[in-house]
Amino acid sequence: xxxxxxxxxxxxxxxxxxxxxxxxxxxxxxxxxxxxxxxxxxxxxxxxxxxxxxxxx
Amino acid sequence: xxxxxxxxxxxxxxxxxxxxxxxxxxxxxxxxxxxxxxxxxxxxxxxxxxxxxxxxxxxxxxxxxxxxxxxxxxxxxxxxxxxxxxxxxxxxxxxxxxxxxxxxxxxxxxxxxxxxxxxxxxxxxxxxxxxxxxxxxxxxxxxxxxxxxxxxxxxxxxxxxxxxxxxxxxxxxxxxxxxxxxxxxxxxxxxxxxxxxxxxxxxxxxxxxxxxxxxxxxxxxxxxxxxxxxxxxxxxxxxxxxxxxxxxxxxxxxxxxxxxxxxxxxxxxxxxxxxxxxxxxxxxxxxxxxxxxxxxxxxxxxxxxxxxxxxxxxxxxxxxxxxxxxxxxxxxxxxxxxxxxxxxxxxxxxxxxxxxxxxxxxxxxxxxxxxxxxxxxxxxxxxxxxxxxxxxxxxxxxxxxxxxxxxxxxx
Numbered sequence: 337x338x339x340x341x342x343x344x345x346x347x348x349x350x351x352x353x354x355x356x357x358x359x360x361x362x363x364x365x366x367x368x369x370x371x372x373x374x375x376x377x378x379x380x381x382x383x384x385x386x387x388x389x390x391x392x393x
Numbered sequence: 394x395x396x397x398x399x400x401x402x403x404x405x406x407x408x409x410x411x412x413x414x415x416x417x418x419x420x421x422x423x424x425x426x427x428x429x430x431x432x433x434x435x436x437x438x439x440x441x442x443x444x445x446x447x448x449x450x451x452x453x454x455x456x457x458x459x460x461x462x463x464x465x466x467x468x469x470x471x472x473x474x475x476x477x478x479x480x481x482x483x484x485x486x487x488x489x490x491x492x493x494x495x496x497x498x499x500x501x502x503x504x505x506x507x508x509x510x511x512x513x514x515x516x517x518x519x520x521x522x523x524x525x526x527x528x529x530x531x532x533x534x535x536x537x538x539x540x541x542x543x544x545x546x547x548x549x550x551x552x553x554x555x556x557x558x559x560x561x562x563x564x565x566x567x568x569x570x571x572x573x574x575x576x577x578x579x580x581x582x583x584x585x586x587x588x589x590x591x592x593x594x595x596x597x598x599x600x601x602x603x604x605x606x607x608x609x610x611x612x613x614x615x616x617x618x619x620x621x622x623x624x625x626x627x628x629x630x631x632x633x634x635x636x637x638x639x640x641x642x643x644x645x646x647x648x649x650x651x652x653x654x655x656x657x658x659x660x661x662x663x664x665x666x667x668x669x670x671x672x673x674x675x676x677x678x679x680x681x682x683x684x685x686x687x688x689x690x691x692x693x694x695x696x697x698x699x700x701x702x703x704x705x706x707x708x709x710x711x712x713x714x715x716x717x718x719x720x721x722x723x724x725x726x727x728x729x730x731x732x733x734x735x736x737x738x739x740x741x742x743x744x745x746x747x748x749x750x751x752x753x754x755x756x757x758x759x760x761x762x763x764x765x766x767x768x769x770x771x772x773x774x775x776x777x778x779x780x781x782x783x784x785x786x787x788x789x790x791x792x793x794x795x796x797x798x799x800x801x802x803x804x
Binding site for chain 2: 337339354358359360361379382383384386387388390391
């Protein structure tokens with residue numbers, strides 16, 4: 337997940353291992369840079385512009 | 394009919410579909426999801442008679458966009474409504490859905506279903522051609538505007554794009570200053586339940602799609618005495634006296650629990666009616682919430698109730714607590730009783746699933762994937778291996794949910 341994308345288009349991706357850590361206590365993005373980058377790329381690719389300007393960021 | 398799954402092909406007539414959406418109900422608010430303080434016997438029974446999903450996701454951690462994904466099969470990177478937004482200062486209603494948006498109601502209607510939404514719409518208003526009737530529903534009764542739904546005692550509800558006054562309720566305008574009047578004479582959720590039951594009776598002889606968008610247990614904390622009595626005095630309470638935009642309550646914990654139990658009672662009434670009309674075995678009923686439980690606000694106490702179970706975060710946040718939802722699917726004879734699925738699904742998967750069920754081709758540009766196979770009672774496809782094996786591309790070239798590599802395991 338990424339937070340505050342509206343304020344920062346390149347906000348840092350966070351990654352949680354829900355199988356081991358359902359309460360999302362430990363961000364494991366630094367230990368899994370490949371996976372975090374892949375998730376971030378997916379998030380960027382999976383969107384199209386909105387007709388509402390406030391929703392484009 | 395090439396896409397119609399063999400599992401369901403024996404179905405003589407197409408099944409009815411009821412989708413019940415709760416409002417701000419958390420992942421841990423139901424007994425069948427670990428709740429210990431609030432009584433939800435009917436939803437617990439619904440889960441015991443059907444399938445309980447442990448990793449199902451709403452469309453968004455807030456209301457309107459979550460409902461948009463449910464209606465359109467598109468996730469928030471493509472959806473037409475991507476956040477909560479009033480359509481204008483002081484105006485009733487939210488941002489409209491764009492003209493030309495295709496909804497599940499339109500697709501089911503086109504394939505012969507009677508369609509209705511009873512409850513909260515939140516996706517635009519009639520004067521902007523964005524009411525439920527503009528997007529495939531034959532009938533709507535309830536709220537059009539999320540803001541008006543902040544009171545359960547509104548001065549009116551909408552019936553098929555016309556305001557219908559409610560007897561004995563105080564005046565209320567969305568955006569008005571100060572707290573909401575705590576009570577009135579006519580509790581909106583009761584009227585909406587009555588309308589839903591009446592509509593089912595009137596459409597028993599044709600395939601129908603009923604979307605019940607309950608406004609429980611969203612704020613304000615308001616509930617009739619016959620429900621409150623069960624919980625009053627049960628726990629220590631801090632009376633709420635300074636609510637800014639919602640109503641105050643003397644026993645907010647009791648009120649929240651009573652609201653959830655009242656919603657549960659209403660689900661029970663619907664399931665009883667389906668049985669009485671002998672529609673039970675030809676009706677798929679699904680239940681979920683629009684987003685996670687709200688953070689402590691105006692009397693809610695999600696930590697006391699563990700409303701989001703073990704999950705982190707609340708409504709408005711992308712932590713699991715904001716987006717993971719209790720999700721139950723019941724269809725006697727078709728969905729095996731007492732099963733649990735850890736299939737990862739989301740609300741944009743509902744449109745293609747219901748389309749597959751109805752034999753209606755889904756649009757090519759949706760994001761969702763049907764999870765119908767994950768619901769099968771057929772023992773041959775209710776284990777992980779076979780379910781993945783079954784997930785070859787369908788006739789339209791779109792893979793089914795289980796083809797994503799995620800097993801739709803049942804156990």
